[in-house]
Amino acid sequence: MITYKKTILANGLSVIANRDKTSRMAAVNILYKVGARNENPNRTGLAHLFEHLMFRGTHQIPDFDTPVQMACGENNAFTNNDYTDFYITLPIANIETALWLESDRMTGLNLSEEACKIEKRVVIEEFRQRYLNQPYGDANMLLRALAYKQHPYRWATIGLSPEHIEQASAEEIHNFYRTFYHPSNAILSFSGDMAEEEFFALAEKWFGGIEDHKHDIPSIPAEPTQNEARRQEVERDVPATTITIAFKMGNRLSRDFFLGDITSDILAGGDSARLYEHLIKNKRLFASVNAYITGDVDCGLFVFTGQLLPSTSEAEAEEALWAEMADLQQNNISDYELEKVKNKFEANTLFGELNVMNKAMNLGYYEMIGDLSLINREVDIYRSLTSGDISDFASRIFCKENSSTLIYRAKR
Amino acid sequence: MKQPPLTTPSSIDMPAAVCHKVANGTKIYAINCPEYEVVRLSFVFHAGTITQLHPFTASATANMLAEGTAALTSQQIAERLDYFGSYFDINIDRDYSYITFCSLSKFFMQTAEVIEQVILHPTFPAEEIDTYRAKRKQQLAIERRKVETIAREKFANAIFGKSHPYGVSYSEEAYDTLSRENIAEHYKRCYTAENCIVVCSGNINPEVLARIESIASELHSAGNTQTISLPPFETIHNVRHQHDGAVQSSIRMGRLLFPRTHEDFIPMQVLSTVLGGYFGSRLMQNLREQHGYTYGAFCAMVNFQHTGYLALATQVGSEVTEDALQQIALEIEQLQNDKVSEQELALVKNIMAGELMRILDGPFGIADVTTENILCGFDNSHIQEHLQRIRATTPEELRDLAQRYLAAEDLVKVVVGDFN
Numbered sequence: 001m002i003t004y005k006k007t008i009l010a011n012g013l014s015v016i017a018n019r020d021k022t023s024r025m026a027a028v029n030i031l032y033k034v035g036a037r038n039e040n041p042n043r044t045g046l047a048h049l050f051e052h053l054m055f056r057g058t059h060q061i062p063d064f065d066t067p068v069q070m071a072c073g074e075n076n077a078f079t080n081n082d083y084t085d086f087y088i089t090l091p092i093a094n095i096e097t098a099l100w101l102e103s104d105r106m107t108g109l110n111l112s113e114e115a116c117k118i119e120k121r122v123v124i125e126e127f128r129q130r131y132l133n134q135p136y137g138d139a140n141m142l143l144r145a146l147a148y149k150q151h152p153y154r155w156a157t158i159g160l161s162p163e164h165i166e167q168a169s170a171e172e173i174h175n176f177y178r179t180f181y182h183p184s185n186a187i188l189s190f191s192g193d194m195a196e197e198e199f200f201a202l203a204e205k206w207f208g209g210i211e212d213h214k215h216d217i218p219s220i221p222a223e224p225t226q227n228e229a230r231r232q233e234v235e236r237d238v239p240a241t242t243i244t245i246a247f248k249m250g251n252r253l254s255r256d257f258f259l260g261d262i263t264s265d266i267l268a269g270g271d272s273a274r275l276y277e278h279l280i281k282n283k284r285l286f287a288s289v290n291a292y293i294t295g296d297v298d299c300g301l302f303v304f305t306g307q308l309l310p311s312t313s314e315a316e317a318e319e320a321l322w323a324e325m326a327d328l329q330q331n332n333i334s335d336y337e338l339e340k341v342k343n344k345f346e347a348n349t350l351f352g353e354l355n356v357m358n359k360a361m362n363l364g365y366y367e368m369i370g371d372l373s374l375i376n377r378e379v380d381i382y383r384s385l386t387s388g389d390i391s392d393f394a395s396r397i398f399c400k401e402n403s404s405t406l407i408y409r410a411k412r
Numbered sequence: 413m414k415q416p417p418l419t420t421p422s423s424i425d426m427p428a429a430v431c432h433k434v435a436n437g438t439k440i441y442a443i444n445c446p447e448y449e450v451v452r453l454s455f456v457f458h459a460g461t462i463t464q465l466h467p468f469t470a471s472a473t474a475n476m477l478a479e480g481t482a483a484l485t486s487q488q489i490a491e492r493l494d495y496f497g498s499y500f501d502i503n504i505d506r507d508y509s510y511i512t513f514c515s516l517s518k519f520f521m522q523t524a525e526v527i528e529q530v531i532l533h534p535t536f537p538a539e540e541i542d543t544y545r546a547k548r549k550q551q552l553a554i555e556r557r558k559v560e561t562i563a564r565e566k567f568a569n570a571i572f573g574k575s576h577p578y579g580v581s582y583s584e585e586a587y588d589t590l591s592r593e594n595i596a597e598h599y600k601r602c603y604t605a606e607n608c609i610v611v612c613s614g615n616i617n618p619e620v621l622a623r624i625e626s627i628a629s630e631l632h633s634a635g636n637t638q639t640i641s642l643p644p645f646e647t648i649h650n651v652r653h654q655h656d657g658a659v660q661s662s663i664r665m666g667r668l669l670f671p672r673t674h675e676d677f678i679p680m681q682v683l684s685t686v687l688g689g690y691f692g693s694r695l696m697q698n699l700r701e702q703h704g705y706t707y708g709a710f711c712a713m714v715n716f717q718h719t720g721y722l723a724l725a726t727q728v729g730s731e732v733t734e735d736a737l738q739q740i741a742l743e744i745e746q747l748q749n750d751k752v753s754e755q756e757l758a759l760v761k762n763i764m765a766g767e768l769m770r771i772l773d774g775p776f777g778i779a780d781v782t783t784e785n786i787l788c789g790f791d792n793s794h795i796q797e798h799l800q801r802i803r804a805t806t807p808e809e810l811r812d813l814a815q816r817y818l819a820a821e822d823l824v825k826v827v828v829g830d831f832n
Contacts, residue, residue: 022447025773061415065692069759071418072766091769096416103413121704125660129707129727133660135557206413237657239553270499272490281486281543287550309546340495347497347516354448355774 001376002359005196006367007203011212012184015203016363016372017196020356026192027089027360028098030106031368033187034180035082036159037152037220037298044152045159046168048079049123050176054086056115058108064101071097079157082297083368089357092192099206102188106181107210111173124162131158135238139408146232147246147301147404151223179215183207189363191356223248223299229400233407240287243317244305244406247397252297252369258381259393260293260302265341266333266390267291267304267324272340274324275306285312285320297369302397314407325398331391338387345382424768426795429611429782432621434629436605441782442621443613445775449517451614452776453624455531456783459602460507462577462640466594467586472544473598474502474509479540481529486540489526498523500530506578507717508787509602514776517615521623528627531603536595549587556584559655560727563662563828566651570824571668571721573646578716604634609786613779642718651826661733661829665740666723667822672715672788676813678801680713680722683810685760686752687711687743688724692759694743695724703739705732717787722817730829737827744823747814751807764802768795 006016036047054077055064068075073090088098131137141156148154159165188207190199226248250256267275268291275289289306304321308314352358366375429441464470478500479486493499498515511531515523555561565581572579610628612620645668670677681689688695688711695709709726728736752760771777772795785794 023773025770063692065690066759067415069690069692069763069766072421072762072769074766074770089770090766091419091421093419093421094416097418100413100416118701118704122700122707125704125729126707128659128729133559133658133727135554239557240550270490270494272487272494277487277490280547281540284543284546287547307550309550336495340491344494344497347519350516351450351514354450354776 002353002363004363004372005200006372007200009183009204009208011208011210012214013203013207013210014187014367015200016187016189016367017194017199018191018359018363019194019196020191020359021193023193023356024091025089025356026092026095026098026194027087027190027356028095028102029085029087029189029360029364030102031187031189031364032084032180033185033368034084035080036155036157037081038180038217039152041152043164043168043172044155045123045157045165046172046176047084048157048159049119049165049168050173051077051079051084052119052123053111053115053173054105054109056119057110058104059110060108061101061104062110064105067097067101073098081153081157085361085364087357087361092194095192095194096202096206099202103206103210106183106186106207109177111170111177113170116168116170116173120165120168123165127158127162127165131156136242136408139242139244139406142232142234142408143244143246143303143404143406146230146406147248148223150221151298152220153223153296153298178213179217182214183210183212184214187364187367189360189367191359191363220298227401230404231407232405233409235409235411238408238410240310241308241314241410242305242408243308243314243321244303244408245318245321246304246404247302247402249293249300249302249397251299252295253371256393256397257293257295257300258378258385259389260300260397261295262341262345262382262385263328263390263393264291264293264302265344266328266337269341269344278324279306279320283320285309285317314409318405325394328394329391329398331387333387333390335387342382346379349379420762421765421769424765424772424795424799426772426778426781426792428792429786432625434625436629436631436633438605438608438610438628438631440610440612440621440624440628441786442616443775443778443782444616445613445778446615446617448614448775450514450775451517451520451612451616451620452512452514452779453527453612454510454512454610454779454783456609456611456787457509457511457603458507458607458638459509459598460505462506462642463602463638464598466590467582468548468590469594469598470509471504472541472590473595473602474504474511476536476540476544476595477502477511477534478530479544480535480537482533482535484526484529486537489530492526493523496522498526510783517620520620524623524627528630531627532630534599536592536599538592541590541592541595545587545590549584552584552587559658559660559662559828560725562653562655563664563725563826566653566828567664567666567723567824567826570648570651570826571645571666573643576643576645578642578719601634602638603631605631606634606636607638609783611779611783611786613775645719647824649821649824652831653826653828654831655828656830658828658830659730660727661730661827662725662727663733663737663740664723664725664826665823666721667817667824668719668721669713669817671718671720674720677713677715677720678798679805679809679813680817682760682764682802682805683747683813684711684713684722685764686756686810687747690760690763694746695726695740698739698743699726699728699736703732703736705729705736715788733827733829737825741820744814744818744820748811748818751811754807757805757807757810761802761805765799768799
């Protein structure tokens with residue numbers, strides 16, 4: 001249970017605070033409601049590039065990192081398809097340093113040609129290091145392009161190609177900043193040993209004077225219903241073949257999200273879960289196997305993925321995954337198994353509430369998805385799900401015409 | 413608006429660990445933080461890879477502990493831990509293996525039943541070993557497609573010697589000859605009372621402590637602590653390894669130095685932080701910010717029981733490999749020729765103090781630092797000395813250390829990439 005209070009400043013900035021009396025550290029999180037899903041298909045990777053540019057300094061504070069570090073703090077950021085998140089942890093005595101820095105870069109960013117040029121190079125190296133120079137590095141990109149035809153989830157956060165990043169113009173970068181980086185498109189959240197009202201007063205002090213520039217944010221194309229089994233097979237120089245089968249499912253606030261999540265726990269939540277026990281230990285078909293949901297804000301994916309042992313044929317492996325799905329559809333879930341995944345969910349929720357950074361980040365996240373109070377209701381929602389609900393979910397979602405199968409074959 | 417004033421912490425608090433010794437000699441270190449309703453319990457054995465007699469035995473033993481015991485099958489173990497939302501973690505390095513369990517306080521007693529089985533009564537079933545070997549062999553083959561993995565292994569070979577226990581790496585095929593007997597022998601020899609320390613944190617009330625003591629007191633005694641005699645190190649200085657098709661080269665440089673207990677270890681940590689220990693470090697400024705050659709570059713001191721070393725690592729575009737190497741050399745030379753400014757040094761000191769504070773914020777981090785202290789022969793009051801030593805470092809000292817320890821001819825340089 002995370003206690004919190006929330007306020008909205010006159011300029012539209014949402015502010016949420018949690019008091020944690022056990023910690024000497026403070027966490028400040030600022031989330032901008034912009035991710036790869038907001039990108040133009042001809043200029044992908046821009047949200048992530050922009051996350052990098054946010055560290056290039058402003059006209060007033062040319063170096064962002066040094067003041068954080070002088071304050072004994074640490075900061076970082078990440079971008080995904082739905083949002084961009086920046087966070088700082090530092091001793092609570094230095095909390096205002098974090099607010100000074102975050103409020104400053106909401107408006108005064110240095111987007112000089114030089115800054116953009118260097119950051120583009122860094123991002124292109126990241127593209128190479130993480131997606132091109134790694135075995136299976138492009139698997140996720142292939143899967144997205146197969147499963148989504150219209151929705152921008154069809155590309156990964158890094159973008160469709162390094163050229164998109166290379167060719168982003170100064171004007172496009174400036175427009176991006178104006179459109180997405182302003183108070184009413186942001187959420188400021190905090191956890192640390194300070195009264196919530198005291199934090200609100202500090203938020204007002206540092207962010208209250210920033211003018212909001214509301215922009216029309218282009219609508220995101222909806223993904224049409226899938227009505228055919230999709231399949232792609234590629235061959236790469238990797239040691240083992242992997243098979244991935246993805247199914248479309250509901251958005252983050254739908255009931256399907258929770259059903260998908262608990263179903264993935266039954267299949268792959270820990271070493272006693274079904275896929276590991278059945279397919280790795282008993283049948284010895286896979287070296288590793290997993291089931292997970294992408295948990296995106298819009299229509300997400302339920303993904304099965306497994307890496308075959310050399311002795312396993314592709315047909316055998318694929319069949320085994322479908323057999324696991326059929327088993328769920330026929331409602332073979334015991335009360336014990338259900339209780340286990342519910343307990344585990346509850347414990348993991350508690351373990352996740354042990355540090356200030358997780359808490360500040362989660363508060364921002366739940367506000368972003370549009371239901372802050374959900375942060376403390378999820379355990380009860382999981383508790384309410386029945387085995388009938390799960391088999392119904394499995395029957396609706398795990399069907400051929402909703403599937404996208406990627407065979408990533410090892411070259412012999 | 414104006415920059416707010418800064419506060420620099422002058423001291424760091426760390427609770428003392430209370431040591432309880434049980435009859436067979438095992439020491440239990442408890443850090444009680446009753447405000448957290450969790451228990452974290454670690455068993456640390458002197459059972460790292462240097463103690464193994466056959467390739468991959470040390471990691472296999474640690475990883476197989478929970479794969480079947482006298483009273484429970486691997487599936488039952490996994491079931492019970494999952495049912496109570498508890499989990500465990502296996503870590504292994506050259507010197508030690510670390511077996512760590514976490515549970516909610518309300519389920520600790522049920523979790524302890526499993527812990528007792530895993531630590532005291534593993535049976536290492538043959539069929540589980542088969543599964544494990546096949547899985548790990550494939551994982552290792554995949555890992556070795558990555559330039560950074562190859563560079564890491566080649567670097568250890570180069571710095572310690574190809575067949576030295578600290579430097580050796582084995583082919584994937586060595587998994588084929590790993591037997592149940594190897595594992596059972598390793599367990600019997602290394603997982604003993606004399607070879608173990610236990611560290612626990614969270615809500616350690618008297619019942620919890622008594623239960624931990626009951627498990628620790630059952631560890632079998634070997635009569636004496638294990639002694640390892642290590643052969644001399646054989647360092648080679650330049651390695652280039654061709655990896656066809658790599659779009660980036662992986663670079664590792666560094667040299668053999670000394671363990672954490674050496675008087676220069678902490679100032680060398682300060683020096684390595686200046687060079688590559690944070691986002692704005694010299695290497696990051698040069699290679700990432702000025703040149704855009706890389707996504708990241710790092711440098712750190714690494715501590716082993718019998719020695720320690722400095723290592724720096726980066727991955728750079730293939731076409732800029734030679735220039736990146738030259739830039740790294742220039743950065744090291746600069747540390748030898750020019751004193752670090754007071755401003756930069758103050759920054760680095762605050763970064764290091766901040767890191768200590770962050771690690772120590774919460775019961776799990778406190779337990780980790782306690783473990784590290786014990787293995788080095790320190791108690792938790794050492795954290796103050798550690799902070800003071802960081803604060804006492806001067807620009808002259810860093811320049812002198814760079815001259816003494818980072819001479820170009822002493823450095824080991826490993827590059828893995830496509831040179832064609």
